[in-house]
Amino acid sequence: MKTIIRILWGSLFLILSFTESYSQTIIGNIYDLTTKKPVADVIVLLKPTQDKISAIKTSDEEGNFLFRKVKLGGFIIQTQHVSYQDKIVNSLSFPSTDTLVIDIGLLPAAYILGEITVEGEKKDMELDAAGFYTRKNSRDGRFYTKEEIKEKTNTTMRSLLTGLLGITFKREDNVYYFNRYVNSGMPIRFYVDGVWINQDKFESVARYSGMFGKSKSKNPMGLDAPPNPIEYLNPLEIKAIEIYSSMMQAPYEFGGGKTPGGAVVIWTGR
Numbered sequence: 001m002k003t004i005i006r007i008l009w010g011s012l013f014l015i016l017s018f019t020e021s022y023s024q025t026i027i028g029n030i031y032d033l034t035t036k037k038p039v040a041d042v043i044v045l046l047k048p049t050q051d052k053i054s055a056i057k058t059s060d061e062e063g064n065f066l067f068r069k070v071k072l073g074g075f076i077i078q079t080q081h082v083s084y085q086d087k088i089v090n091s092l093s094f095p096s097t098d099t100l101v102i103d104i105g106l107l108p109a110a111y112i113l114g115e116i117t118v119e120g121e122k123k124d125m126e127l128d129a130a131g132f133y134t135r136k137n138s139r140d141g142r143f144y145t146k147e148e149i150k151e152k153t154n155t156t157m158r159s160l161l162t163g164l165l166g167i168t169f170k171r172e173d174n175v176y177y178f179n180r181y182v183n184s185g186m187p188i189r190f191y192v193d194g195v196w197i198n199q200d201k202f203e204s205v206a207r208y209s210g211m212f213g214k215s216k217s218k219n220p221m222g223l224d225a226p227p228n229p230i231e232y233l234n235p236l237e238i239k240a241i242e243i244y245s246s247m248m249q250a251p252y253e254f255g256g257g258k259t260p261g262g263a264v265v266i267w268t269g270r
Contacts, residue, residue, distance in 0.1 A: 023069065023098060024070040024071070024072075024094050024098045024099070024100075025066070025067065025068055025069075025070065025099045025100070026046070026066070026067040026070060026099075026102065027064075027066055027099065027100070027101045027102070028044065028059075028064065028065045028066070028067075028101070028102045028103070028104060029059075029062075029063050029064050029065075029102075029103050030042045030044070030059045030063040030064075030065070030079060030103075030104045030105075030106060031063050031103065031104075031105055031106070032105070032106060032108065033105040033106060033107050034107070034108060038059075038061070038062050038064075039059060039081065039084065039106055040060060040062075040063060041058060041059065041081065042058065042059040042063070042065075042079050042080070042084070042106070043056065043057075043058055043079065043080040043081065044056065044057045044058065044059060044065045044078075044079055045077070045078040045080070046067055046070070046072075046075060046077060047075060047076040047077070047078060048072050048074075048075055048076075049076070050076060054072060054075070055067055055070075070094075073093065074091065074092065075093070076088060076089065076090050076091075076092065077089045077092060077102070077104070079104060079106060081106065082109075083108060083109055084106040084107065084108055084109055085106065085107045085108070085109050087104060087106055089102070089104065124146075124239055124240070126239070126267075126269050127240050127267055127269075130194065130267065132240050132242065132267065135242065135251060136242075139244075139251065140244075141242055141243055141244045141245075141249050141250075142165070142242075142243040143240070143241070143242055143243070144240060144241040145239075145240055146238065146239050146240065149235065149240075149241060152164065155235075156231065156235065157230055157231045157232075157233050157234075158228075158231055159235075160235045160238075161176055161230070161264075164241075164243065166178050166179050166180075166243075166245060167179075167264075169228075170182060173187070174228055175187040175188075175199050176188045176190075176199065176228070176230070176264075177261065178245045178261065180245070181260075181261045181262070184261075186260045186261030187199060187261050188261050188262055188263065188264050189250075189254075189255050189259040189261060189262070189264075190230050190263070190264050190265075191254050191255075191263065191264070191265045191266065192230075192233065192266045192268065193266070193267060193268055193269075194253075194265075196255070197229055197230060198229070199228050199229055199230050230266075233266065233268065237268050237269075238266055238267065238268055239267045239268060239269045240266075240267040241264065241265065241266050241267070242254075242263075242265035242267075243262075243264050243265075244262055244263045244264070244265075245262045246262050247260050247262065247263075249262070250262065250263040
C-alpha cells in the first residue's frame with residue numbers, strides 16, 4: 001500500500017513540475033537606444049542554442065513582446081529589424097518567479113551606399129510633345145540634340161549643316177543636298193518646327209532638263225542670289241535636328257514617300 005502511495009505522489013510531483021515549467025513567461029520591451037522610443041515590428045527569436053529556434057514573436061506598436069509557456073532552462077533572445085542592428089542577448093534563464101522581464105535597446109543600422117549612377121536622357125518638353133524622342137528611338141535616321149549641335153556649330157547654318165556627315169551645299173544651285181543626290185537634282189526637303197521651308201525656289205526642273213547627269217539648264221539664281229532661306233536660322237537657337245537621308249527613312253509627317261532627296265527636320269522651339 002505504501003509503495004502505491006509513493007508511486008502516486010511521485011507521479012503527482014512530476015505532473016506539477018511539468019506544469020510549473022510549462023507556465024514560464026518572458027515579457028519584453030524593445031526601444032531605440034538613441035531616441036528611447038519603442039520600436040515596432042521587431043522580429044524576436046527565442047533560441048535554446050545559437051543554431052536552433054524555439055519560438056518567434058514580433059514587437060507591437062509599443063515595442064512589447066510576450067512568450068508564454070516557455071519550456072527552456074537556459075536560452076538566447078535575438079532581434080532582427082531592417083532599420084536596426086541585430087542584437088543577441090546570451091545566457092538567459094528564468095528567475096524563481098518563472099517570469100522574465102527584459103528590456104532590449106537597439107542601435108539604428110548604419111547604411112553605407114556606394115556610388116549610384118543614374119543614366120537617362122534629359123528630355124525637352126516641347127521636343128517630347130513633337131515626337132522627337134519617339135522617332136529617335138524607333139526610326140532610322142540621325143538625331144542631334146542641342147548639346148551635340150553645340151559641339152558641331154561654328155557660326156553659320158552652312159557650317160553646321162556641312163559639318164554633319166553627308167550634307168553638301170552646292171553653290172551654283174544655292175541648295176543643300178545629301179551627297180548621294182548632288183548630281184540628281186533632288187535637294188533636301190527642310191522642315192523648321194514642323195513647317196516645310198522650300199529652299200529650292202526654282203525646283204529641280206528649272207535647273208535640270210533631266211536627272212542623273214543629263215544636260216543642265218542655267219541656274220536662274222546666279223552666283224549673286226540671296227542666301228538659302230535655311231541660312232537665316234541661328235544655329236545657337238536650334239534644339240534638335242532630325243536627318244533622314246532617303247524618302248524611305250522620312251516619316252509621313254515630314255514628306256515620307258514624297259521626299260526623293262531626303263529630309264532634314266530642325267527644331268528651334270520658337
